[in-house]
Amino acid sequence: xxxxxAILAGSMFGAGLLISGMTNTLKVQGWLDVFGNxxxxxxxxxxxxxxxxxxxxxxxxxxxxxLGGEFPTFGxxxxxxxxxxGSVMFGIGWGLAGLCPGPALASISFGGIGGVTFLVAMxxxxxxxxxxxxxxx
Amino acid sequence: xxQDWLMGLLGGGLIxxxxxxxxxxxxxxxxxxxxxxxxxxxxGLGNWQERLAWIAGLxxxxxxxxxxxxxxPTNITGNIPVIIAAGLFVGIGTRIANGCTSGxxxxxxxxxxxxGIVATVFYIGAGGLTVVIFKHVLGII
Numbered sequence: 001x002x003x004x005x006a007i008l009a010g011s012m013f014g015a016g017l018l019i020s021g022m023t024n025t026l027k028v029q030g031w032l033d034v035f036g037n038x039x040x041x042x043x044x045x046x047x048x049x050x051x052x053x054x055x056x057x058x059x060x061x062x063x064x065x066x067l068g069g070e071f072p073t074f075g076x077x078x079x080x081x082x083x084x085x086g087s088v089m090f091g092i093g094w095g096l097a098g099l100c101p102g103p104a105l106a107s108i109s110f111g112g113i114g115g116v117t118f119l120v121a122m123x124x125x126x127x128x129x130x131x132x133x134x135x136x137x
Numbered sequence: 138x139x140q141d142w143l144m145g146l147l148g149g150g151l152i153x154x155x156x157x158x159x160x161x162x163x164x165x166x167x168x169x170x171x172x173x174x175x176x177x178x179x180x181g182l183g184n185w186q187e188r189l190a191w192i193a194g195l196x197x198x199x200x201x202x203x204x205x206x207x208x209x210p211t212n213i214t215g216n217i218p219v220i221i222a223a224g225l226f227v228g229i230g231t232r233i234a235n236g237c238t239s240g241x242x243x244x245x246x247x248x249x250x251x252x253g254i255v256a257t258v259f260y261i262g263a264g265g266l267t268v269v270i271f272k273h274v275l276g277i278i
Contacts, residue, residue, distance in 0.1 A: 002162075002163055002184075002186075002187050002190075003186050003187055003190040004190070005158060005159070005162040005163055006159070006163060006187045006188070006190035006191040006194070007190045007191065007193060007194040008155075008158060008194065009155040009156070009158045009159040009162075009163075009167060009191060009194065010155070010190065010191035010192060010193065010194025010195040010198075011155075011194035011195070011197070011198040012151050012152075012154060012155035012158070012194075012198075013151075013152055013155040013156070013167070013169075013191075013194070013195055013239075014194060014195040014196070014197075014198040014199045015148075015151055015198050015199065015202060016148040016149065016150070016151030016152035016153075016154075016155060017148065017152065017199070018148070018199045018202055018203070018208075019144055019147055019148035019151060020144060020145045020147070020148020020149055020151075020152065021141060021144060021145060021148070021209075022148070023199065023209070023211055024209055024210070024211060024212055025211050025212050025213045025214075026212040027141075029268055029272075029278070032261070032264040032265045032267070032268040033265075033268045033269070033272065034265055034269070035269055035273060036268075036272065036273065039141075040142065041141050041142055041144075041145040042145070043145075044142045044143075044145035044146045044149060045145040045146070045148055045149035045152065046149060046242060046243065046246070047146065047149060048145065048146040048147065048148065048149020048150040048151075048152070048153060049149040049150070049152040049153035049156070049242075049243040049247075050153060050243055050246055050247040051150070051153060051247075052150060052153035052154045052156070052157045053153045053156050053157055053160070053243055053244055053247035053248075054247040054248070055157065056156070056157035056160050056161055056247075057160070057247055057248040059161065060160060060161060064164075065160070065161060065162060065163060065164030066161055066162045067162050067163055067164070068164070069163075069164040070164060071160070071164050072164070072165065072166055074250065077250060077251035077252050078252070079251060079252060079255040082233050082234065082235075083234050083235070083252055083255060083256055083259075084234075084255070084256075084259055085230075085233060085234075086229075086230045086231065086232070086233030086234025086235070086256075087230065087234040087241070087255070087256040087257075087259035087260040087263070088230070088259050088260070088262075088263040089226045089227075089229055089230030089233065089234075089263075090226065090227055090230030090231045090234060090237060090260045090263075091230070091259060091260035091261065091262065091263025091264040091265075091266075091267065092223075092226050092230070092263050092264070092267045093222070093223040093224065093225070093226030093227035093228075093230060094223075094227060094238075094260060094263075094264045094267075095263065095264035095265065095266070095267030095268045095271070096214075096219055096220075096222060096223035096226070096267055096271060096278060097213060097214065097219065097220055097223035097224065097227070098211075098212075098213065099211075099213065099223070099227070100169070100170075100227060100231075100237050100238045100239075101169040101170040101173055101174075101227065101231060101237050101238075101239075102169035102195065102237070102238065102239050104224075104227075105169070105173070105192060105195050105196055106195055106196070106199045107199065107211045108196055109196065109199060109200035109203060110199075110200070110203050110208045110210070110211070111211045111213060112211070112213070114211070114213035114214065114215065114217075114220055115211055115213060117217060117220045117221060117224070118213065118220050118221075118223060118224040118227075119224070120224070121220065121221045121222075121223070121224025121225050121228065122224040122225070122227050122228040123173075123177055123228060124224070124225060124228060125224060125225040125226065125227060125228020125229040125230075125232070126170070126173065126174040126177040126178060126228040126229070126231075126232050127177050127178060127228075128225075128228070128229055129174065129178065129228065129229045129232030129233055130178050130180075130232075132229050132233060133232070133233050136233065
């Protein structure tokens with residue numbers, strides 16, 4: 001059942017990314033391009049995504065996940081060095097190619113050699129990340 | 138409303154609902170970089186089936202939709218060194234920051250998480266600066 005719900009969530013996530021235009025790198029770069037022909041679509045995607053999720057967080061209060069276990073707990077929020085350096089690095093890559101991890105996978109079937117190259121490089125980066133993280137500790 | 142914005146809102150609603158299902162059913166934050174990265178660096182092998190199932194849906198459904206209805210190209214740059222650099226930065230950065238657009242953006246902001254908001258400000262800021270420099274100043278992308 002957990003796997004079934006995971007497939008469902010992944011499927012809806014993929015369909016949502018496709019429908020919203022987030023697998024089109026030019027739309028993402030258009031959102032980031034404040035000095036060019038600025039494209040606000042991504043703000044609508046974010047807005048549309050935040051609303052159901054805010055309701056879900058509210059509903060989760062005092063309850064348990066339907067399939068067992070516990071909802072995630074979050075420690076004292078700390079905006080540490082790793083959060084900021086990592087986010088800046090992510091932003092640079094996101095700006096350069098117009099892809100983030102979700103759309104990179106969602107578009108792999110039609111993204112051509114460029115999409116495959118990006119995904120392989122991203123996975124390599126994820127493999128290297130623990131080493132980089134250790135240097136920042 | 139502009140057609141693209143409407144599709145953005147609809148698609149975004151689907152994305153948010155998928156994250157809501159993953160939270161309320163499986164009890165997990167649906168962050169793409171975490172779900173993928175945990176398999177790559179082996180830190181998340183404890184629930185590898187759930188992760189693979191999620192990835193399978195994410196890959197297969199857009200493939201089917203594209204096959205049936207035709208797809209829009211990703212328009213990714215043809216500059217391979219730029220793509221490799223971008224992929225490495227996204228892979229390392231999202232794992233060090235512990236999240237990307239879905240985890241910090243959608244799931245973090247929706248619960249008013251300080252870390253989610255700070256991360257989103259920095260990756261959008263850095264992305265914006267990158268596009269300005271590499272597109273308008275250097276003309277590479």
